Amino acid sequence: MDNVNIGGTFVTRLDAPLVLASGQALPNRIAKAAMEEFLAVDGQLPGHELAGLYRRWARGGAGLMITGHAMVDRRALADPSDVVLEEGTPLEAFRQWARAAQSGDGRVWLQVNHPGRVMTTDMPGAVRSASDVAVDVGRYSRLFPRPEPMTSEQIEETVQRFATTARMAESAGFDGVQIHAAHGYLISQFLSPLTNLRRDRWGGGLENRARLLLDIVAAVRAEVGERFAVGVKLNTADFQRGGFGADDASRVVAMLSEFPVDLVELSGGSLESLATHGHPADGSTLAREAYFLDAAEKIITDASVPIMLTGGIRRRSVAERVLAQGTSVVGMATALAVDPSLPRRWLHGEDAAAEVEPLRWRDKGLAAAAGQAALRCRLARLSREKASSGRTPPILALAGERLHRRAALRRYRRWLVDRRPPAPAG
């Protein structure tokens, strides 16, 4: 029986399977949402640690695991420890990663992304976006250069890159890809009227601002097999005044349903509007749990594609409430870094919850970075099959991450130089 009667209403159960448009079946309604792991090894490849981490999550019982974002262009990384999958990348390490993630019952999708303007000044490579609007994060803004607006050729090349990465993910054995169109990265920069000031076919009305996303979905679908799943992660809203709002999201979901896509994940916010950390820039008040459920209510009701909702889900009763609102899948990131076996425990009827203590530092940006660094320390420990109970103090985690980043940046720069094609003779 797929439904349970709660207070007179029939609600989808967490253990009910879900068959997607591609025909792919998820064994239950719990998903691990993407978390950038910072665990790429030489050549920006996944190594043993990433495989170990996903083997651990596979045992945890989630019906779907979405990897941390993999980059479609070696010249445009959000972080020097990001994985890159592009034409010419050797696939064996990706095969091992996919196999490790498939060692349980769940499916695994590779999240594919381009950071656009979210690249710090110390990263090599030109920083490009929809328009020349720089990241505005108060006193940390100087860390981000003003981006160059992309030419049509660069946009079309980027569309093709997403398709190539998806085809290679399929060859490596992943069950699907998720196109990252949320959180203020390139596709989300095109979607938002605050960062997309273009007057050509890629800017202006929502149909034009959504063109990059829709072209990428079409190109990916054309490149992969019918049974390969294609999902999209979208902001419920940016939570910035004059930005991409819930009505826009609702219309984009309707545009996506034409393809159709398998699953649309709704999240929210960006580096400039820390909605997933409880500090949206437009001052709106988000719930302490299932942050985006209220804002997403109409999107969920109107959607004709299955919706996954992520953000602030840590307790089983909250997950069940999210399903009761018509969501098809509940997504969790933080909770599954804290307790990777939470899905299995919920599916066995336990009322377990992930304990997450918010950091109450005055500097919200720094608190968000330190909180993420502490979670990534947990991921590194999980990847080595260490007990999940250890906690690194966030300030130490942040300091350690800075050191690690310096070494990763040196390694990444060396790799870029080694990969550069030889200059033409003469």
Ligand SMILES: Cc1cc2nc3c(=O)[nH]c(=O)nc-3n(C[C@H](O)[C@H](O)[C@H](O)COP(=O)(O)O)c2cc1C
């Ligand atoms: C350490 C960390 C890394 C993240 N990396 C990504 C990422 O690569 N791609 C993405 O779409 N979201 C990423 N997120 C956001 C999560 O997928 C999720 O949307 C957000 O954390 C809210 O869900 P939660 O409250 O369950 O953590 C990351 C979150 C954390 C904590």
